[in-house]
Amino acid sequence: MSRSQSLFQRAQQHIPGGVNSPVRAFKSVGGTPLFFKHAEGAYVIDEDDKRYVDYVGSWGPMILGHSHPQVLAAVRSQLEHGLSYGAPTALEVEMADLLCSLVPSLDMVRMVNSGTEATMSAIRLARGYTGRDSIIKFEGCYHGHSDSLLVKAGSGALTFGVPNSPGVPQAFARHTLTLPFNDLAAVERTLDETREQVACIIVEPIAGNMNCVPPAPGFLQGLREACDKHGVVLIFDEVMTGFRVALGGAQALYGVTPDLSTFGKIIGGGMPVGAFGGKREIMQQISPLGPVYQAGTLSGNPLAMAAGLATLRLITESGFHQRLTDFTTALLRGLQALADATGVPFTTTQAGGMFGLFFSEQREIRSFADATGCNLERFNRFFHQMLQSGVYLAPSAFEAGFTSAAHGDTELTLTLDAAKQAFAAL
Numbered sequence: 001m002s003r004s005q006s007l008f009q010r011a012q013q014h015i016p017g018g019v020n021s022p023v024r025a026f027k028s029v030g031g032t033p034l035f036f037k038h039a040e041g042a043y044v045i046d047e048d049d050k051r052y053v054d055y056v057g058s059w060g061p062m063i064l065g066h067s068h069p070q071v072l073a074a075v076r077s078q079l080e081h082g083l084s085y086g087a088p089t090a091l092e093v094e095m096a097d098l099l100c101s102l103v104p105s106l107d108m109v110r111m112v113n114s115g116t117e118a119t120m121s122a123i124r125l126a127r128g129y130t131g132r133d134s135i136i137k138f139e140g141c142y143h144g145h146s147d148s149l150l151v152k153a154g155s156g157a158l159t160f161g162v163p164n165s166p167g168v169p170q171a172f173a174r175h176t177l178t179l180p181f182n183d184l185a186a187v188e189r190t191l192d193e194t195r196e197q198v199a200c201i202i203v204e205p206i207a208g209n210m211n212c213v214p215p216a217p218g219f220l221q222g223l224r225e226a227c228d229k230h231g232v233v234l235i236f237d238e239v240m241t242g243f244r245v246a247l248g249g250a251q252a253l254y255g256v257t258p259d260l261s262t263f264g265k266i267i268g269g270g271m272p273v274g275a276f277g278g279k280r281e282i283m284q285q286i287s288p289l290g291p292v293y294q295a296g297t298l299s300g301n302p303l304a305m306a307a308g309l310a311t312l313r314l315i316t317e318s319g320f321h322q323r324l325t326d327f328t329t330a331l332l333r334g335l336q337a338l339a340d341a342t343g344v345p346f347t348t349t350q351a352g353g354m355f356g357l358f359f360s361e362q363r364e365i366r367s368f369a370d371a372t373g374c375n376l377e378r379f380n381r382f383f384h385q386m387l388q389s390g391v392y393l394a395p396s397a398f399e400a401g402f403t404s405a406a407h408g409d410t411e412l413t414l415t416l417d418a419a420k421q422a423f424a425a426l
């Protein structure tokens with residue numbers, strides 16, 4: 001029995017399902033989840049000392065690769081000064097300044113501890129600001145696990161077949177109107193019909209939680225226009241896309257300015273973190289300036305700020321995102337060529353250093369139905385073949401993949417060699 005197998009057995013005694021977040025459990029792909037003990041550059045190393053080229057990147061934060069020396073040094077240096085004060089720090093001021101300078105739609109920003117907290121708080125703020133209760137979200141988009149947002153959700157909720165989770169009161173879910181992603185006509189119709197009941201539209205501008213589904217041309221622009229027409233707050237959930245698909249996030253990539261944005265992952269450099277921010281007029285409604293309450297004992301935690309600041313400074317270096325994008329494009333072109341050569345129906349999507357792999361006859365993936373209609377059995381076999389050859393992909397067909405600055409020619413060759421065998425085996 002491998003160490004991962006015996007740890008998994010032991011874990012199940014005292015941790016539900018043996019994991020602290022469901023998508024880690026390998027339940028949809030089958031087999032035993034890997035237990036990792038070390039990560040460096042583009043690699044994760046499991047408890048049995050096997051190395052894997054990592055395309056999960058801790059689900060997005062590790063854009064520089066693992067254990068980047070400058071990020072570790074920043075954390076070590078902060079460590080000497082204590083772990084948490086529950087009081088304001090210079091680091092969080094630097095973080096707020098930097099975020100607002102990199103993302104022009106941010107006038108003000110508040111730090112929280114996770115992406116879930118960021119989206120939950122942004123929704124409350126939009127409701128408080130507009131005095132309306134309903135929200136619009138899109139099928140397959142995942143915005144964390146708070147009650148209002150766990151309705152027809154993506155990510156693990158989709159993977160495990162609980163997009164509408166028991167435990168979310170009907171009375172809450174009733175206020176969440178879920179529409180098809182990329183269907184602007186449905187948005188316009190709903191806003192016309194509901195007449196000033198909708199507080200906000202929240203959207204993953206690129207739907208990474210249904211495996212990287214890009215917005216249709218004009219969709220995000222159309223949302224902006226519809227929100228302006230109906231006095232609705234537009235929230236871009238950039239927890240996944242922020243600072244990854246472009247330095248200014250998806251809003252920079254597509255040239256659409258939301259009222260509020262939410263962030264997480266990269267801005268903590270691998271430490272638990274989240275943030276929400278946007279227009280001053282709206283953000284001023286947050287306590288202690290305004291009446292909308294939101295708080296957190298560990299918010300703006302100095303270690304998380306140190307790791308996040310070091311990460312953000314490194315990714316602002318000229319050419320960073322172009323190199324990341326180029327690597328990702330080369331990877332996807334290579335995979336597509338191998339799939340085509342073996343006749344396996346397969347297509348990919350990409351936004352900068354984020355990608356989706358779809359075992360599908362369809363060339364273009366635009367909707368929830370396209371994303372969920374792919375061949376899951378084939379994905380699972382591909383996943384395990386790759387794992388055997390030392391390549392770690394997300395253990396779910398509905399999760400986007402992530403590349404990092406530490407991925408280079410060696411990792412490309414290794415991945416494509418593994419994929420050649422995997423496609424042949426399919």
Ligand SMILES: N[C@H](C=O)CCC(=O)O
Nearest residue numbers: 021022023059155156209
């Ligand atoms: N897609 C999720 C977050 O972005 C995956 C992480 C998790 O649920 O543990």
